[in-house]
Amino acid sequence: MIAQGYITDVSYIPGFYPQMAPVALRHVAALNGVVPPAASAGFRYLELGCGLGRVVTTLAAANPNGEFVGVDLNPEHTAVAGREIAAAGLANAQVITADLADLPADLGEFEFIALHGVFSWVGPEVRQQILQAARRHLAPGGLLIVSYNAMPGWAHLQPIRAILRQYAALRQGDSVQRVRDALAYLVFLRDRQAKYFVDNPRASAYIDALLTQDVRYLAHEYLNHHWTSFYFAEVAEMFGGAGLTFVGSLPTHTNFWDLCVRPDFQELFRTTRDRLVTEAHKDFCANTAFRWDIYAKSPRRIDGLEGRLAVADDLEFRVAKAGTRLPVQASLGVVTSTVDGPLYGMLVEMLSAGSLRLSQILADDRLSATPPADLARAVDAGVALGLFEVSARHVPAADANATARGLVVVNAFNRAVLESDALGGRAVALASERLGTGQAIGDLDAAILQEFVAGGREGLSDRLARRLAASRRTLQRDGKPVDDPADQRKLVDAACDIFLSLTVPRLGQVGILETSAAP
Ligand SMILES: C[S@@+](CC[C@H](N)C(=O)[O-])C[C@H]1O[C@@H](n2cnc3c(N)ncnc32)[C@H](O)[C@@H]1O
Incomplete structure (x- = not known):
């Protein structure tokens, strides 16, 4: 039922996470001044702990120029992924049944490595194997994305996980049955006003959120032996030890600290130049409970705006929602921001009629009053605010007919x-x-x-x-x-x-x- 502390008796659920797409990783690298891996001439992408493989298959179908490899130890998971690859005839995707301790020797190097729902849920030895895989298999200049349960957002919820797991261990049946029983026990404690829930109203509300979740997800989230949460600095230190450098994070707004902390904290952030310190403090101001962080191996810095256009101008930008009219209110966790003004008004007009490259936006006379660097920043901030979307290729205007x-x-x-x-x-x-x-x-x-x-x-x-x-x-x-x-x-x-x-x-x-x- 368990391999290295990870449950295997119940299959996971399929899921696709846009944060894992090369186009999203490349944009975050570019906006943080890091040269992203080139994509048009082909690239390799590895997912560690790929579960049922939906990220691998969806991205392989969306990026015929990429080669996608998923690895998972659970043969039921890889069998589902293998069937879906065959059904869709995806020649550029494969999944391998393997423990991360035992990756094939000829796996080679990848421009992108991704792991979601893995790092916080496996034991310390498996985490070391992940770091080893990053060191060995990430190509120089390559990007790695890792998600994990973050502190301090998990601080008041940790006891829920502890009780769920302890109670589940006392029950009979498979992991789904055990997690169902444990959830019923938590509801019992909460409804009879156990003091923990009285003292922690957010934990009490969290139980309601758990009740709406798929029990297979709950089993994989909570029943693994080594489940843990990390401070950003701990993860940065681990990947730093594997020779990787922090680049930025997703969703895009998390790269703009002023979109993550309330105005009354912003003076503090303005004076801090160290990105690692900024990240740690940001998580306290936002009470972050989950992070998607991007690391690079031997990153090359982008040299100014010209440099960015030389390495990332294949990315295109367009308005995310047809018919967008300013002002638009963006709610980003603890910050609500209003987008308005002539610059964004013009950008919305231009990017409503299909997507444009940054070079095309910069070359438009209607925006010549704005310095190019400010214009690039406004486009990136527009993505962060949910106003614009990034795409890998040209997207024409929508056809209403x-x-x-x-x-x-x-x-x-x-x-x-x-x-x-x-x-x-x-x-x-x-x-x-x-x-x-x-x-x-x-x-x-x-x-x-x-x-x-x-x-x-x-x-x-x-x-x-x-x-x-x-x-x-x-x-x-x-x-x-x-x-x-x-x-x-x-x-x-x-x-x-x-x-x-x-x-x-x-x-x-x-x-x-x-x-x-x-x-
Ligand atoms: C929570 S699931 C996430 C799956 C997928 N990434 C997703 O987001 O849908 C974690 C996955 O990691 C796999 N896993 C856990 N320990 C592993 C190990 N030591 N080697 C390979 N895969 C492992 C599990 O089998 C499971 O499919």
């Missing part, structure tokens, strides 16, 4: 994912070559997409309603199930309308839906 034509889902991977995940209860990530990453849609939208492609917009709501009735998927409003058939029908109609007006143009824009070649 896209629904008038016959459309097909172009990629075999996307068709396979729709088949397996529609109405599955969690977001479905489709691969976009233009974005170089996954595009998430809801599981209901995934079913609407299938019905729309198969039978057009005529009778779309009827077909979806029939399909829902035959499934176990319940519709919800404000987190509560909707039982009344008339209300259900209203929700189905509304979902189809929104799908046709927003989702179809968006999927067409990023190249997931294309006009059928057939007459």
Whole structure:
């Protein structure tokens, strides 16, 4: 049931995390003045502890010029990934069943290494093996992304994990049954007002969040023997010992300390030049509980804006949401920021009509009053604020009339994912070559997409309603199930309308839906 303290009796859940995409890593490196690995001429990408392999497969489908390798010790996980690779015909993806202690000798070097949901959940020996793998297999100039449970955000929640695990160990059955029992015990303690919960109201609320989670996720999150959380400085020291340098973090706004700490703390940060110190203090001001950090091996510094254009001008920028009008309010954890003013007004106008490279933005006369370095900073900050998105290739403007034509889902991977995940209860990530990453849609939208492609917009709501009735998927409003058939029908109609007006143009824009070649 357990390998090196890690549970193996229950399979994990599939998931795609946009933070792991090369396009996101390359942008964070560039905005922090570090030369990102070149991507257009091909690159290699390794995921350690890849679980069911959805990151590997989605990124492989979105980046045909990359070679993707996943490693996991659980053969049930790698078997699922292997089947999905075969179903989608992904020639540039493979998964290997191996313990991190025993990686194949001929694995070679990678421009990108990623590990999510692994570093905090494995024992100290496995962490050493991860550091060893980083030292050996990350190419010079390569980027590594690691996620982990962070302090101080976990401080008041650690006791919950301790009780969950202790109680689960006393129960019978597999890890899912044990975690279910342990959760019921926590609810019992909380509802009878055990003093820990009275003294820690956020921990009490956290139980409600746990109750909404998939129990397989809870088993993998909480039942591993070595589960732990780290301060940023501890992780930086470990990777520093493996010869890696901290570059930056995701989501993008975490690279802008003024978007992470309230204005009353900002004077303190202004005077601190040391990025490592800034990161540590930022986590206290934001009570960070989870981090995605990017490290580089032998990073080369970018030499000014010209230098950035020489190494990262293949990245393109565009408005994230069609129809964006300023002012826009961005809520970023502890900071809420309002985006407005003529500079952003012009950028929104330019980046609404398809994506542009930084060099194209800088060359536009309409922005000539702003110094180039400030302009680049404004574009990066726009990404941080959620106003703009970065893409690996050109993304044209959305076509509002896209629904008038016959459309097909172009990629075999996307068709396979729709088949397996529609109405599955969690977001479905489709691969976009233009974005170089996954595009998430809801599981209901995934079913609407299938019905729309198969039978057009005529009778779309009827077909979806029939399909829902035959499934176990319940519709919800404000987190509560909707039982009344008339209300259900209203929700189905509304979902189809929104799908046709927003989702179809968006999927067409990023190249997931294309006009059928057939007459
Ligand atoms: C929480 S899951 C995360 C999976 C995946 N990265 C994701 O985010 O969906 C952790 C994964 O690490 C794998 N793992 C744990 N210890 C390992 C080891 N020593 N060698 C290889 N894989 C390991 C587990 O089998 C599991 O699939």
